Amino acid sequence: DSGVTQTPKHLITATGQRVTLRCSPRSGDLSVYWYQQSLDQGLQFLIQYYNGEERAKGNILERFSAQQFPDLHSELNLSSLELGDSALYFCASSVGGGGPQETQYFGPGTRLLVL
Amino acid sequence: GDSVTQMEGPVTLSEEAFLTINCTYTATGYPSLFWYVQYPGEGLQLLLKATKADDKGSNKGFEATYRKETTSFHLEKGSVQVSDSAVYFCALSDRTFGNEKLTFGTGTRLTIIP
Numbered sequence: 456d457s458g459v460t461q462t463p464k465h466l467i468t469a470t471g472q473r474v475t476l477r478c479s480p481r482s483g484d485l486s487v488y489w490y491q492q493s494l495d496q497g498l499q500f501l502i503q504y505y506n507g508e509e510r511a512k513g514n515i516l517e518r519f520s521a522q523q524f525p526d527l528h529s530e531l532n533l534s535s536l537e538l539g540d541s542a543l544y545f546c547a548s549s550v551g552g553g554g555p556q557e558t559q560y561f562g563p564g565t566r567l568l569v570l
Numbered sequence: 571g572d573s574v575t576q577m578e579g580p581v582t583l584s585e586e587a588f589l590t591i592n593c594t595y596t597a598t599g600y601p602s603l604f605w606y607v608q609y610p611g612e613g614l615q616l617l618l619k620a621t622k623a624d625d626k627g628s629n630k631g632f633e634a635t636y637r638k639e640t641t642s643f644h645l646e647k648g649s650v651q652v653s654d655s656a657v658y659f660c661a662l663s664d665r666t667f668g669n670e671k672l673t674f675g676t677g678t679r680l681t682i683i684p
Contacts, residue, residue, distance in 0.1 A: 486670065488670075497674060497676050498672075498677070499674075500672065503670065503671060511669060511670075547614075547672075549670065552667055553670055555602060557602065557670050559616075560616065561613050561615070561616075563613040
C-alpha cells in the first residue's frame with residue numbers, strides 16, 4: 456500500500472458527460488501528479504500541483520482541469536467526455552520541492568470507461 | 571525534451587532464467603532514474619531507483635545501475651519467478667523544482683512460465 460488513495464476505482468459513463476476523480480496524497484506529501492495510461496499513448500503526465508498551486512502542465516486537454524484543496528487532496532475533472540478518454544488515470548504524490556530524493560508514489564488508479 | 575526508450579516486449583522466460591530489460595534515456599539535466607512495476611490489475615509500484623551516476627538500485631532481487639556514460643539503466647534479475655510476471659516501466663525525473671514529473675518508457679510486459 457503506497458498510502459495514496461483514489462476514488463472511485465471504476466467509472467462508467469457516456470460521451471459528453473463530466474466526471475470527477477479524487478486523490479488523497481500520502482501524509483506529508485505536498486505534490487500531487489495526475490497521469491493517464493492508455494493503450495495508444497502509454498503513461499503520460501497530465502498536471503502537477505504543489506501545495507495548492509499548479510506547478511507543471513503536461514499533455515492535458517482543455518476539457519480536463521484539476522485542483523488541489525487546502526487539505527492537499529486533489530480532483531481531476533474531465534468534461535465533454537469522448538470515447539478516446541477511456542483510460543486508467545493515476546494519481547501520484549511526493550514530498551515536492553525537487554531534489555534527488557524526490558520519489559513519486561502511485562495510487563491504485565481510476566479506470567474510466569466512456570461508452 | 572526528456573525521453574526514455576525501453577526494450578520492446580513482450581518478454582517470455584522460463585522460471586529461474588536470467589532477466590535483462592534494457593532502458594536508455596535522453597535528458598537535458600541530471601535526472602533520477604526509476605523502475606516501476608505494474609502487476610495485473612494493479613497500480614504502479616516503485617521497484618527501485620538511483621539518483622546519481624554509478625548508483626545501483628536494488629529491491630526484491632532486481633538491480634539496475636545508473637550509467638551516465640551510456641545513458642542507460644538496465645534492469646536485471648539473476649533468477650526470475652512466476653510471481654515476477656508484470657509490466658515493467660523505466661522512468662526518469664528531472665527532479666528540479668517545477669519539473670519533477672516522471673517521463674516513462676513504453677513498458678515491457680514480462681511473462682514467466684513454470
